[in-house]
Amino acid sequence: MSQTYNVAVVGATGLVGEAMIELLESRGFPIENLYPLGSDNSAGGVVYFNGKSRRVKNVADFDFSQVQIALFAAGADVAAQYAPVAVEAGAVVIDNSSCFRDEPEVPLIVPEVNPERIHDHCGIIANPNCSTIQMLVAVAPIYRSAGIRRINVATYQSVSGGGRKAVEELARQTALLLNGQDIDVQVFPKQMAFNVLPQIDGFDDNGYTHEEMKMVNETRKILEDDDIGVNPTCVRVPVFFGHSEAVHIETREQISALEVREMLQMAPGVEVIDEAVDGGWATPVTEATGKDAVFVSRIREDISSENGIDMWVVSDNLRKGAALNAVQIAELLVQAGL
Amino acid sequence: MSQTYNVAVVGATGLVGEAMIELLESRGFPIENLYPLGSDNSAGGVVYFNGKSRRVKNVADFDFSQVQIALFAAGADVAAQYAPVAVEAGAVVIDNSSCFRDEPEVPLIVPEVNPERIHDHCGIIANPNCSTIQMLVAVAPIYRSAGIRRINVATYQSVSGGGRKAVEELARQTALLLNGQDIDVQVFPKQMAFNVLPQIDGFDDNGYTHEEMKMVNETRKILEDDDIGVNPTCVRVPVFFGHSEAVHIETREQISALEVREMLQMAPGVEVIDEAVDGGWATPVTEATGKDAVFVSRIREDISSENGIDMWVVSDNLRKGAALNAVQIAELLVQAGL
Numbered sequence: 310m311s312q313t314y315n316v317a318v319v320g321a322t323g324l325v326g327e328a329m330i331e332l333l334e335s336r337g338f339p340i341e342n343l344y345p346l347g348s349d350n351s352a353g354g355v356v357y358f359n360g361k362s363r364r365v366k367n368v369a370d371f372d373f374s375q376v377q378i379a380l381f382a383a384g385a386d387v388a389a390q391y392a393p394v395a396v397e398a399g400a401v402v403i404d405n406s407s408c409f410r411d412e413p414e415v416p417l418i419v420p421e422v423n424p425e426r427i428h429d430h431c432g433i434i435a436n437p438n439c440s441t442i443q444m445l446v447a448v449a450p451i452y453r454s455a456g457i458r459r460i461n462v463a464t465y466q467s468v469s470g471g472g473r474k475a476v477e478e479l480a481r482q483t484a485l486l487l488n489g490q491d492i493d494v495q496v497f498p499k500q501m502a503f504n505v506l507p508q509i510d511g512f513d514d515n516g517y518t519h520e521e522m523k524m525v526n527e528t529r530k531i532l533e534d535d536d537i538g539v540n541p542t543c544v545r546v547p548v549f550f551g552h553s554e555a556v557h558i559e560t561r562e563q564i565s566a567l568e569v570r571e572m573l574q575m576a577p578g579v580e581v582i583d584e585a586v587d588g589g590w591a592t593p594v595t596e597a598t599g600k601d602a603v604f605v606s607r608i609r610e611d612i613s614s615e616n617g618i619d620m621w622v623v624s625d626n627l628r629k630g631a632a633l634n635a636v637q638i639a640e641l642l643v644q645a646g647l
Numbered sequence: 648m649s650q651t652y653n654v655a656v657v658g659a660t661g662l663v664g665e666a667m668i669e670l671l672e673s674r675g676f677p678i679e680n681l682y683p684l685g686s687d688n689s690a691g692g693v694v695y696f697n698g699k700s701r702r703v704k705n706v707a708d709f710d711f712s713q714v715q716i717a718l719f720a721a722g723a724d725v726a727a728q729y730a731p732v733a734v735e736a737g738a739v740v741i742d743n744s745s746c747f748r749d750e751p752e753v754p755l756i757v758p759e760v761n762p763e764r765i766h767d768h769c770g771i772i773a774n775p776n777c778s779t780i781q782m783l784v785a786v787a788p789i790y791r792s793a794g795i796r797r798i799n800v801a802t803y804q805s806v807s808g809g810g811r812k813a814v815e816e817l818a819r820q821t822a823l824l825l826n827g828q829d830i831d832v833q834v835f836p837k838q839m840a841f842n843v844l845p846q847i848d849g850f851d852d853n854g855y856t857h858e859e860m861k862m863v864n865e866t867r868k869i870l871e872d873d874d875i876g877v878n879p880t881c882v883r884v885p886v887f888f889g890h891s892e893a894v895h896i897e898t899r900e901q902i903s904a905l906e907v908r909e910m911l912q913m914a915p916g917v918e919v920i921d922e923a924v925d926g927g928w929a930t931p932v933t934e935a936t937g938k939d940a941v942f943v944s945r946i947r948e949d950i951s952s953e954n955g956i957d958m959w960v961v962s963d964n965l966r967k968g969a970a971l972n973a974v975q976i977a978e979l980l981v982q983a984g985l
Contacts, residue, residue: 459951463801463893465843465882479841480825487822498926499933503886505803506930507893507945507959512923516904516947516957525950538951542893542959544803547885548841555801555845555880555893566854585850588836592844595837607845609854612863613797613876619854621845621880 313341314643315376317400319368319391320383321345321356324473325405328632329380330358336636339643346371348387373398377647380635381405396432401647403434403635407519410435410527417530420637421578422449427641434638439630440464440520440543441527444554446603446629447622450576451569452532456561458616459538462524465546465553466509467593470626471496479547497545506545518543551593552626560616569618570608578629581605591623598625601633651679652981653714655738657706657729658721659683659694662811663743666970667718668696674974677981684709686725711736715985718973719743734770739985741772741973745857748773748865755868758975759916760787765979772976777968778802778858778881779865782892784941784967785960788914789907790870794899796954797876800862803884803891804847805931808964809834817885835883844883856881889931890964898954907956908946916967918942929961936963939971 316333320326326345333340345356345365352367368387373379373395381388381404388408395402409415416426417435422445427434437445444462451457468475475496482492482502492500499506509520517525521541528539546553573579580602582591590606591597597604603624611617624630654671658664664683671678683694683703690705706725711717711733719726719742726746733740747753754764755773760783765772775783782800789795806813813834820830820840830838837844847858855863859879866877884891911917918940920929928944929935935942941962949955962968 461799461895461951463880465803465884483821484825487818487825499930504930504932505884505886505891507891507928508925511925515950516923516945517950540895540949540951540955540957542801542895542945542957544891544893546803546843548843553843553845553882555882557799557878557880585854587846587849590845592837592842594842607854607880611878612853612855613799613878617878619878619880 311339313339314378315342315344316340317344317346317371317373317376317379317395319346319379319381319387321365322347322351322354323382324469324476324627325631326382327356328627329382329636330356332628332632332636334359338636338639344371344376373400376400378403378639378642380639382632382635392433401430401432401434401642403436403638405436405631405635407438407523409433410437417527418638418641419445419531419634420641421446423531424641427638427645436631436635436638437527437531438520438523439470439552439626440466440554441524441531442630442634443552443603443622443624444524444556445528445531446578447573447605447620448556448558449532450572451558451560451564451618454572455564457537457558458561459540459559460528461540461557463542463555464544465548466543467548467551467626468501468545469550470552476549479549501545502547504547507542509543509545548593550625550627551597551623552630553593554622556620556622557611558618559614560618563616564618566608566610566618573605573608579603579605583608590621593623597623599628600625601628603629649677651677652716653680653682654678654977655682655684655709655711655714655717657684657717657719657725659703660685660689660692661720662807662814662965663969664720665694666965667720667974668694670966670970670974672697676974676977682709682714711738714738716741716977716980718977720970720973730771739768739770739772739980741774741976743774743969743973745776745861747771748775755865756976756979757783757869757972758979759784759914761869762979765976765983774969774973774976775865775869776858776861777808777890777964778804778892779862779869780968780972781890781941781960781962782862782894783866783869784916785911785943785958786894786896787870788910789896789898789902789956792910793902795875795896796899797878797897798866799878799895801880801893802882803886804881805886805888805890805964806839806883807888808890814887817887839883840885842885845880847881847883886931888963888965889935889961890968891931892960894958894960895949896956897952898956901954902956904946904948904956911943911946916941920944921946928959931961935961937966938963939966941967
């Protein structure tokens with residue numbers, strides 16, 4: 310009989326934790342026991358796995374020596390506090406927060422891009438930012454073939470990236486506005502319904518936001534190339550699920566849109582939907598939500614530069630952008646014998 | 648007593664026509680008689696101007712020799728049919744459609760950018776595309792100071808750019824979804840509510856859309872510089888009013904974010920809202936809708952290139968992007984003696 314594992318999911322009742330548990334089940338991850346964990350607020354609640362209910366335990370009281378793998382789907386503060394505890398107890402941590410991503414000894418893995426890094430961990434593996442993951446799944450094949458000098462990217466990020474309260478705020482504001490009532494603003498700095506907000510996370514000194522700098526630094530780390538320039542503008546849009554990106558790439562060698570299209574049609578994790586007809590492209594709602602793939606559309610040669618390629622990249626931020634990528638890392642771990 | 652003019656507004660009951668009439672009144676345009684005109688569908692309806700109701704007449708039956716200025720806020724087909732009739736009758740046409748924009752003898756005017764072109768008309772002056780207008784109001788001062796090699800721009804365009812039926816479709820789909828009901832899709836190729844659609848207008852052979860190529864060609868014509876590269880991705884977002892743009896500029900000479908900020912604070916038609924704090928930027932809903940200015944935020948030096956400047960540009964697409972720009976052209980015409 311093949312080996313099975315005890316797995317903890319920290320932040321089990323959040324949007325990403327929920328999706329992780331659903332994916333562990335649907336992908337048939339070899340689980341012996343699942344331990345859903347949460348903070349004081351969520352402990353005592355119930356999640357369902359393989360048809361059975363499991364009570365959410367308080368992460369503060371949990372004995373991590375019971376598990377081989379701990380999936381962290383909580384904030385950076387929770388990861389900072391409990392990931393070292395889990396590692397100390399012998400578990401391998403896959404952390405979805407930004408807490409350890411910049412640490413040189415922590416691999417930052419997108420399984421379609423740099424799976425070989427799975428062998429380098431010292432107990433913690435970091436899951437990249439959602440916007441970085443989907444961009445790199447689409448961009449890495451081009452990088453390998455033609456090299457990349459620079460990436461300009463403007464994002465259209467859904468509110469679910471901000472967690473359950475952000476989803477509720479968009480729904481609440483929308484309903485109030487359609488009923489002609491005044492809205493309140495709690496999660497986002499300004500009205501989110503029927504509006505776009507050009508800020509995600511706080512500001513760096515250079516005028517970029519932390520979310521934008523994550524795309525810069527994580528791209529360099531994952532591709533192991535500090536010469537790549539990345540210039541992101543990250544924007545929240547009134548979409549519930551699924552991030553989109555207008556990606557403009559400047560390659561080192563010239564490459565045609567046709568070559569890119571053919572390359573991406575063969576690329577792991579990518580689905581190309583790209584016809585120059587009405588609706589011949591992917592959107593968050595109609596293609597990406599609930600799907601595993603990174604969808605690529607609008608592939609074309611940049612008419613403003615010699616070596617430019619434009620494309621439109623869409624993916625479910627809770628799945629490939631978070632939970633799925635983490636579960637795929639867990640699958641790599643199991644293949645590698647932890 | 649100062650001179651007054653007879654003015655026709657073609658497409659008077661559309662979103663842009665309505666805004667034109669409101670602006671002619673609020674800006675105190677020297678009007679003797681206003682003639683609201685429409686198609687068979689809207690003729691017979693009523694619009695209000697200076698507190699009095701005016702019946703909408705059928706453009707097909709109108710004698711344009713009665714007016715000195717005809718503002719066209721209808722589609723390219725209506726402009727193609729009736730603008731020559733109006734010119735023949737002696738009126739000067741200001742056309743908001745794309746019909747004449749590419750004609751070499753037709754000036755394409757953004758009053759803050761190239762007002763001097765008012766003297767060159769042969770009866771028709773074209774109003775640029777909404778996305779082009781707001782981008783150029785923000786970009787022209789930088790162009791004059793440091794030169795521009797290329798512009799990469801990703802747009803976040805509101806549904807009102809698609810007219811009244813597009814506004815109604817977003818409202819209807821949103822209400823149906825919030826009530827758990829199935830939606831229908833009529834105006835947009837896919838669900839617009841809580842979604843983003845990376846196509847506006849049809850496709851060119853080069854993979855860009857017509858809307859994107861308008862930004863390319865109109866920018867070159869207005870700045871009178873065919874060497875400028877423009878690389879747009881135009882995207883419809885579920886916002887009712889106000890277009891936003893993530894603009895990335897590659898200048899010929901280096902220029903700092905500080906210089907750009909100071910320059911734009913002095914620039915005509917621009918309002919800079921740019922603080923590196925939560926909410927320290929403009930959005931369609933909270934700043935731009937109903938206002939005249941082009942709002943510029945997120946001004947920063949591109950960390951991926953030597954001569955790069957990024958900024959976020961927001962404006963009311965029905966006002967500065969359409970009706971206001973047309974009325975400003977009419978004001979220039981009056982100053983120039985028609």
